[in-house]
Amino acid sequence: MRKLFAHTECVIFDFDGPLCSLFAVRTASSVAERLRAFADAHQLPVPATDDPHAVLRAAAASRPGSTASRLLEAELTREEVHAAATARPTAGAAALVHALGGRGRRLAVASNNSAHAVSAYLGVSGLAGAFHDHVHGRAGDVALLKPHPDVLRRALCSTGAAPERALMIGDTPTDLAAARAAGVAFLGFAPDRQRAEQLHAAGAEYVVTQLGNVLGTVNSLPSYDSFG
Numbered sequence: 001m002r003k004l005f006a007h008t009e010c011v012i013f014d015f016d017g018p019l020c021s022l023f024a025v026r027t028a029s030s031v032a033e034r035l036r037a038f039a040d041a042h043q044l045p046v047p048a049t050d051d052p053h054a055v056l057r058a059a060a061a062s063r064p065g066s067t068a069s070r071l072l073e074a075e076l077t078r079e080e081v082h083a084a085a086t087a088r089p090t091a092g093a094a095a096l097v098h099a100l101g102g103r104g105r106r107l108a109v110a111s112n113n114s115a116h117a118v119s120a121y122l123g124v125s126g127l128a129g130a131f132h133d134h135v136h137g138r139a140g141d142v143a144l145l146k147p148h149p150d151v152l153r154r155a156l157c158s159t160g161a162a163p164e165r166a167l168m169i170g171d172t173p174t175d176l177a178a179a180r181a182a183g184v185a186f187l188g189f190a191p192d193r194q195r196a197e198q199l200h201a202a203g204a205e206y207v208v209t210q211l212g213n214v215l216g217t218v219n220s221l222p223s224y225d226s227f228g
Contacts, residue, residue: 001217004187004206009224010161011100012152015111015118015137017090017171018189018211019097020125022080022113024088028052031079038075042068052076053112053145060142073138080117087121090191092211094127099215101130104224108134108155110168110178112145134158147177152184169211171195173202187214 016022023031029050039046039059046058056076059069100107107130109118115137122128122135136154144150156163163183168175171189176199179186188207190196199207208214 001206001214002220004167004185005217005221007165008105008167008185010106010108010156010159010166012108012110012155012166012168012184013097014168014170014172014175015109015113015121018169019093019109019127020087020089020121022083022087022117022121025086026079026083031076031083034079035072035076038072039068042071044068044072052079057142057145069142070140073140073142077114077116077138080114081120084117084120085124089125090189090211092213092215094125096211096214096218097127097130099218102223103218103221106134106159106161107131108159109136110146110151110155111137112151112174113137146172147174147181149178149181152178152182156182156184171199173198176202176204 013019031052032050032055035052035055036046039055044059045062046055049055056073059072063069097107109131111118115135118135118137122131134155136151138145139150152168156166167185167187168179169187169189170176170179176186186204188199188204189211190199190207190209196207
């Protein structure tokens with residue numbers, strides 16, 4: 001673990017998972033159901049899925065750039081912002097964020113969720129100051145969602161970090177694929193066995209089951225000057 005962090009100057013967090021459970025109360029399945037109803041009303045063919053992002057991807061693929069698909073993305077953004085108010089913090093996430101910031105590491109978020117939802121959560125959780133304006137989410141083109149590295153590249157650009165000096169903390173194989181494509185090191189977060197197996201199967205070398213397990217390593221790191 002110390003080897004992984006040894007030359008890291010910037011840590012990029014995925015949002016839903018490593019920082020919080022976005023749909024802890026306003027469940028993903030209920031959001032997907034409302035999006036499917038919206039898609040049906042606008043004659044967008046989408047699958048019967050409990051994954052809101054799968055609904056979004058299908059709608060965008062069926063009618064790329066259409067007003068209807070853009071409206072569905074706006075509807076998902078609205079749902080995510082509402083869910084941010086009741087999101088459940090991931091155990092150990094806040095302590096890790098503060099520890100990294102205290103050691104002078106630059107912090108960013110790179111998410112397939114709306115940046116508005118991320119910012120809303122960071123605001124209510126008291127973590128907004130740790131990330132400054134380095135919050136990156138969907139950019140409008142669904143084709144650029146992870147595993148495409150676009151959002152990670154935007155995070156690197158905003159923080160001024162070189163890829164070889166950055167580390168992503170993510171919880172899905174798509175996070176890993178995006179990190180690899182961006183040339184960024186990866187630490188997998190797997191709170192359950194199924195998630196761990198998926199990450200290992202995708203080739204993740206470093207996986208932790210609790211973010212608190214990383215704190216000892218972070219607190220032993222040399223400090224950099226604080227970055228804005």
